[in-house]
Amino acid sequence: MAGTLKRLAVLGSTGSIGRQTLEVVRALPGRFKVVGLAGGSNTALLKKQAEEFSPQFVYYRDKKANTAFEDYQFLPMEEMAAHPDVDTVVIATPGGFGLEPTLAAVRAGKDIALANKESLVSAGHIIMTEAKANGARIMPVDSEHSAIWQCMEGEKTPPARIILTASGGPFRGYTTAQLAGVTAAQALEHPSWRMGKKVTIDSATLMNKGLEVIEAHWLFNIPFENISVLIHPQSVIHSIVEFIDGSVKAQLGCPDMRLPIQYALTYPERLLNTQLPRLDWDTISHLDFERPDMDSFPCLKLAIEAGRRGGTLPEVLCAADEVAVELFLSNRIKFNDIAKLVQQVLEQHENVFIAKPTIKDINTADAWARDRAMRLVLGDEPC
Amino acid sequence: MAGTLKRLAVLGSTGSIGRQTLEVVRALPGRFKVVGLAGGSNTALLKKQAEEFSPQFVYYRDKKANTAFEDYQFLPMEEMAAHPDVDTVVIATPGGFGLEPTLAAVRAGKDIALANKESLVSAGHIIMTEAKANGARIMPVDSEHSAIWQCMEGEKTPPARIILTASGGPFRGYTTAQLAGVTAAQALEHPSWRMGKKVTIDSATLMNKGLEVIEAHWLFNIPFENISVLIHPQSVIHSIVEFIDGSVKAQLGCPDMRLPIQYALTYPERLLNTQLPRLDWDTISHLDFERPDMDSFPCLKLAIEAGRRGGTLPEVLCAADEVAVELFLSNRIKFNDIAKLVQQVLEQHENVFIAKPTIKDINTADAWARDRAMRLVLGDEPC
Numbered sequence: 001m002a003g004t005l006k007r008l009a010v011l012g013s014t015g016s017i018g019r020q021t022l023e024v025v026r027a028l029p030g031r032f033k034v035v036g037l038a039g040g041s042n043t044a045l046l047k048k049q050a051e052e053f054s055p056q057f058v059y060y061r062d063k064k065a066n067t068a069f070e071d072y073q074f075l076p077m078e079e080m081a082a083h084p085d086v087d088t089v090v091i092a093t094p095g096g097f098g099l100e101p102t103l104a105a106v107r108a109g110k111d112i113a114l115a116n117k118e119s120l121v122s123a124g125h126i127i128m129t130e131a132k133a134n135g136a137r138i139m140p141v142d143s144e145h146s147a148i149w150q151c152m153e154g155e156k157t158p159p160a161r162i163i164l165t166a167s168g169g170p171f172r173g174y175t176t177a178q179l180a181g182v183t184a185a186q187a188l189e190h191p192s193w194r195m196g197k198k199v200t201i202d203s204a205t206l207m208n209k210g211l212e213v214i215e216a217h218w219l220f221n222i223p224f225e226n227i228s229v230l231i232h233p234q235s236v237i238h239s240i241v242e243f244i245d246g247s248v249k250a251q252l253g254c255p256d257m258r259l260p261i262q263y264a265l266t267y268p269e270r271l272l273n274t275q276l277p278r279l280d281w282d283t284i285s286h287l288d289f290e291r292p293d294m295d296s297f298p299c300l301k302l303a304i305e306a307g308r309r310g311g312t313l314p315e316v317l318c319a320a321d322e323v324a325v326e327l328f329l330s331n332r333i334k335f336n337d338i339a340k341l342v343q344q345v346l347e348q349h350e351n352v353f354i355a356k357p358t359i360k361d362i363n364t365a366d367a368w369a370r371d372r373a374m375r376l377v378l379g380d381e382p383c
Numbered sequence: 384m385a386g387t388l389k390r391l392a393v394l395g396s397t398g399s400i401g402r403q404t405l406e407v408v409r410a411l412p413g414r415f416k417v418v419g420l421a422g423g424s425n426t427a428l429l430k431k432q433a434e435e436f437s438p439q440f441v442y443y444r445d446k447k448a449n450t451a452f453e454d455y456q457f458l459p460m461e462e463m464a465a466h467p468d469v470d471t472v473v474i475a476t477p478g479g480f481g482l483e484p485t486l487a488a489v490r491a492g493k494d495i496a497l498a499n500k501e502s503l504v505s506a507g508h509i510i511m512t513e514a515k516a517n518g519a520r521i522m523p524v525d526s527e528h529s530a531i532w533q534c535m536e537g538e539k540t541p542p543a544r545i546i547l548t549a550s551g552g553p554f555r556g557y558t559t560a561q562l563a564g565v566t567a568a569q570a571l572e573h574p575s576w577r578m579g580k581k582v583t584i585d586s587a588t589l590m591n592k593g594l595e596v597i598e599a600h601w602l603f604n605i606p607f608e609n610i611s612v613l614i615h616p617q618s619v620i621h622s623i624v625e626f627i628d629g630s631v632k633a634q635l636g637c638p639d640m641r642l643p644i645q646y647a648l649t650y651p652e653r654l655l656n657t658q659l660p661r662l663d664w665d666t667i668s669h670l671d672f673e674r675p676d677m678d679s680f681p682c683l684k685l686a687i688e689a690g691r692r693g694g695t696l697p698e699v700l701c702a703a704d705e706v707a708v709e710l711f712l713s714n715r716i717k718f719n720d721i722a723k724l725v726q727q728v729l730e731q732h733e734n735v736f737i738a739k740p741t742i743k744d745i746n747t748a749d750a751w752a753r754d755r756a757m758r759l760v761l762g763d764e765p766c
Contacts, residue, residue, distance in 0.1 A: 150630060154537015157653040163664065230664055240635075245649075246642055246659040247533060248635040252623075259629055266628075270540040276629040281546065281613055287670045 006265070009036030009057070009080045011101050012092035016047045017115040017141065021090050022049060022337035024262045027275045032265065036080040038093070038101075038307050043068060044151045056085060077101040088265065091116045092119055092141070094198055095322050096366055099123055103359065106136040113264035115141035121307070122362050124218030124313035138219065139264040141267060143210050145219055146260035147238035147251035152220070153268070155243065163240035164221055165232040166292065167192050167255075169204040171335075172233060176296050182335045184328055192235035192255040201325045202299075205338050206292060210303020217307060224308045229300065231290045236279065254279055289329040298339040306346060311355040312365035313346060317367035320345035327377055337377075345372045389648070390439070392419030392463045394484050395475035397428045399579040400498040400524065400640060404473050405432060407645045415648065420461040421476070421484075424643040426451060435605035439468060460484040465491035471648065473526070474499045477581055478705050479749055482506055485743065489519040496647035498524035500598045501513075505698035505745050507601030521602065527595050528602055529643035530621035530634035535603070536651070538626065545605055547595050548615040549675065550575050554589040555616060556754035559679050565718045567711055575618035575638040584708045585682075588721050589675060593686020597697055600690060607691045612683065614673045619627045619662065637662055658756070681722040689729060694738040695748035696729060702752035710760055720760075728755045 008025070012018045018039075025032045038059035039046030047068045050058055057074040057080050066074070069148040081089045081101040084376050087222050088111040091098050098116025103123070105112045107130055114120070120127055120138075131138055144164045152159060171179055174221070187204040188197060202208035206229075213227050230240070235255040242248045251261050254277040262273060294301045299321070324338040333341065352368065354361045391408070394400045401422075408415045421442035422429030433441055440463050441455040449457070464472045464484040471494040474481050481499025484508070488495045490513055497503070503510055503521075514521055523529050535542060553572050554562055560711045570587040571580060578586070585591035591611075596610050613623070618638040625631045636642050637660040647655060678686045682704070683688045689696040707721040714723065730762045735751065 150632065154651075155653070156651045175517055228664075237633075241652045242662070244655045245580055245653040246636055246656070246661050247646065247653065248641075248662055250620075250635060252631040252633060253629055256629075257482075262628055263630060268537075268539045270538070270626045270628040270630065272627045273629070278629050279625070279631055281672060282674065286672065289664060289669065290669055291665065296669045327691065 005033040006031060007033050007035045007085060007087045008042070008090060008265070009038070009083070009086040009088075010090045010092065011036075011059075011077050011081065012040070012090075012094065012097070012116070013037045013040040013049055014039040014042040015091035015092055015094060017261065018090070020021050021092065021113075021261050021265075024258050024265060024273070025053075025277070027273045028082050028262070028266075028271055031271070035085050036075065036083070038077045038080060040097075040220060057083065059360045080109065083103040087107060087111060088113055090141070090261075090265075091119070094196065095318065099359070102127060103130065103184045106131040107134055109134040110137045111137045113139050113141050113261065114260075117142060117211050120218045121211050122318055122326070122366070123359060124214070125310070125356075126359060127216050128221075128259075138269055138340065139218055139274065140215075141257075141264050142212060143253075143255070143257065143260045144239040145198065145216060145301070146263055147240055148216065148220060150251045150263065151239070151241040152248035157244060158209045159220065159222060159226075159241045160244045160336045161226045161228070161242040162216060162220065163228050163230050163242070164209060165230050165235070165239050166206065167203070167207065168231040168290075168292075169375050171204055172231060174296060177335060179296060179335050184331060187328075187335065187360070195257070195331065198322070198325055201328060202321065203340075204334070205299040206297035206341075207303055207321050207338070209292070209300035210300045210307070211318070213304050213369055214307035227283045229292050231292050232287065234284075234287055236284065236287055236312045252279060299342065302339060302342055302346065311347065311353055311358045312361060313353065315357075315362045316346055316369040317342060319366045320373045323370050323373035328335040333377060341373055341376060345369050346374055347370055388416040389414060390416050390418045390468060390470045391473060391648070392466070392469040392471075393417060393473045393475065394419075394421040394460050394464065395423070395473075395477065395480070395499070396420045396432055396441075397425040398424040398475055398477060400475035400644065401473070404475060404496075404644050404648075405436070405571055407641050407648060407656070408436075408650065410656045411645070411649070411654055416653070418468050418698050419466070421460050421463060423476070423480075429734070437523060442467065461487040461733060464488040464493065470494060471496055472522070472647075473644075474502070477579065479686065482745070485510060486513065488515040489521070490517055491519040492519045493520065496518045496522050496644065497526050498644075500525060500594050500702045501600045502595045504594050505701055505749070506596070506742060507697075508693070508739075509742060511601050511604075521648055523598075523602055524640075524643050524647050525595060525598065526638070526640065526643045527622040528599060529646055531599065531603060531624055533634045533646065534622070534624040534632035540627060542603065542605060542609075542624045543627045544609045544611070544625040545599060545603065546611050546613050546625070547592060547599060548613050548618070548620050548622050550586070550591065550618045551614040551616050551673075551675075552589065554587055555614065557679060559719065560716050570711075570718065574616070575722070578640070580712065581705070581708055583722075584711060585704065588682040588718070590682035590686055590704050590721070590725075591679035592675070593683045593690070594701070596687050597690035607687065612675050614675050615670065617667075617670055619667065619670055635662060645659070682725065685722065687728065694736055695740045695744060696732065696736065698740070698745045698748045699729055699732045699752040700725060702749045703756045706753050706756035716760060724756055724759060725726045727759055728752050731755055
């Protein structure tokens with residue numbers, strides 16, 4: 001039996017997706033061996049996870065934590081992602097921390113369960129090229145991209161169009177004026193999904209959906225003009241694919257990230273997991289749809305436009321958004337300022353824009369954008 | 384190019400599905416060669432079709448029509464369905480006329496685009512066994528079964544559950560008392576689908592959905608307890624498949640039979656057909672769902688129960704229903720009498736019920752049921 005265990009490295013194991021990944025591993029005994037865990041600042045949880053799963057490798061950001069992990073081999077995330085003892089790398093690290101491990105994993109030809117969307121958003125052209133060259137498989141963990149992937153499974157003809165659904169977040173239907181006064185606490189109350197803070201705020205601004213459009217463009221090789229966004233408040237239909245004959249497929253399910261996580265881990269098989277909730281059609285009387293309001297939620301427009309133009313702009317978008325969301329969460333800017341700040345940084349980036357960036361260019365653009373965003377808010381002195 | 388043409392025999396070419404099949408053939412030039420046409424009583428249309436498509440073989444029911452078809456070789460449907468010059472047999476003949484050609488086609492190992500549901504309903508155990516033994520592929524043309532088939536494409540794990548959607552027909556929401564007075568003309572006004580008369584009445588009684596449950600059972604090898612019916616008035620979601628991990632896929636599209644017809648003909652490819660309508664999400668604000676009302680529409684319950692018990696009962700159900708629908712269309716019985724008549728015939732069949740019928744048994748049961756139904760309505764003298 002041990003020989004058939006799929007060996008996992010879970011990067012970002014203490015975050016929301018990382019923890020749910022380990023829930024799936026627990027629910028499917030005899031299927032997986034966790035050989036690597038990489039956490040961020042939550043050393044206590046990482047230690048608990050290491051005690052439960054006894055990984056070979058551990059990565060922790062806080063160097064002072066080394067006494068807690070004396071029994072494990074410390075390995076940087078990039079090395080863990082490429083290690084020969086790892087079959088599938090789950091990349092659930094937040095934001096910019098995903099790029100280097102993703103690159104290492106694609107270069108090592110790994111199976112990659114990719115929950116970090118920023119790496120594809122900022123370096124999709126490099127990652128997809130390297131994945132193809134090295135035989136790496138990128139399996140999306142985002143519910144929307146998993147939906148599209150599931151709908152494309154077995155199809156011989158590429159999709160004509162994809163439609164990403166969006167719940168609309170807690171402020172669906174709000175006007176710009178109404179959005180002016182919303183608080184971080186309100187923004188963190190997502191109506192349907194259990195997610196980390198950053199992505200929950202990005203869902204409230206629709207920035208998250210914009211990043212997903214860019215991600216879908218790279219994952220499925222679909223031109224931006226054939227990707228659209230549809231607001232669907234119930235989050236039952238996770239996304240929609242239209243084929244050239246007019247046939248349309250949708251993937252549906254309860255809003256529970258463990259389902260796309262499990263599908264990526266067990267693909268192409270599906271396994272019974274009694275812990276996963278089932279859609280109950282007795283309780284679904286209607287599913288609603290509406291067009292996104294790009295005026296009240298300009299982040300969606302900004303992201304799609306940055307994706308369409310490409311180059312360093314998507315990285316600048318991500319970096320500026322990360323700063324903006326942090327500032328919003330710490331009550332230093334207002335909700336509507338998130339889009340304004342991102343837009344300003346994007347506009348100021350025109351002078352240093354690079355159309356075909358290397359990873360170094362992307363990292364430079366990232367640092368530039370973070371610095372720029374901070375200066376714009378806190379004044380021209382470095383913080 | 385000629386060598387790659389798929390050679391079609393279209394049985395039932397003058398009916399609704401047959402005509403739409405020829406529309407698909409016209410819309411995809413260079414893909415198909417119609418080598419056989421079989422029509423029923425509409426000799427004039429069959430002649431026009433023969434002139435347009437120049438088939439090798441023609442079948443017509445009315446022997447007096449032979450002068451009209453002197454230029455073509457007459458061939459019984461069973462022979463046409465098994466002829467070596469035929470690659471794919473489209474079986475769109477109504478009701479009981481489908482069984483013998485379907486059997487001939489499966490025994491000859493053909494690809495079969497199956498629109499006739501009665502053959503699987505009445506002899507699913509024989510047809511599926513023969514299809515497997517002879518390498519025949521049965522490709523459903525019903526929109527619901529095509530939906531399920533499309534959702535299963537590429538999946539390694541069989542469905543846990545399938546949900547057939549039903550528009551609910553023109554009398555959705557009616558009580559038994561309200562249904563007592565409805566006319567044939569009202570019943571023929573289907574809200575979403577363009578179909579033949581028999582299937583339109585069957586849609587109004589929900590008998591059609593019951594037959595589809597039985598058909599799905601055989602086509603996809605799913606136990607009856609894992610098949611359910613969901614009323615969905617917009618007919619946008621054509622059916623739904625749930626997998627063991629809780630993931631659900633649905634196939635959607637405009638209610639246009641040419642789409643499932645084309646999919647069966649071009650499978651596993653999908654081809655651009657600009658004549659096929661596209662779903663327009665700008666016009667879809669909501670999709671509705673409700674449980675079927677088995678009390679007002681007892682035909683659904685009768686059919687599922689006949690399917691569950693099997694044997695000669697499904698054939699008796701089909702035959703009695705054919706007679707009942709004809710009597711309703713000619714104003715000799717009321718709408719609610721359709722279910723009553725079918726139920727009476729089913730009850731009276733208990734004495735002569737055969738659990739594992741041969742084709743001969745099925746034909747005998749068919750004749751018995753038609754006779755019984757007529758006698759029950761018109762008195763005990765044969766008509």
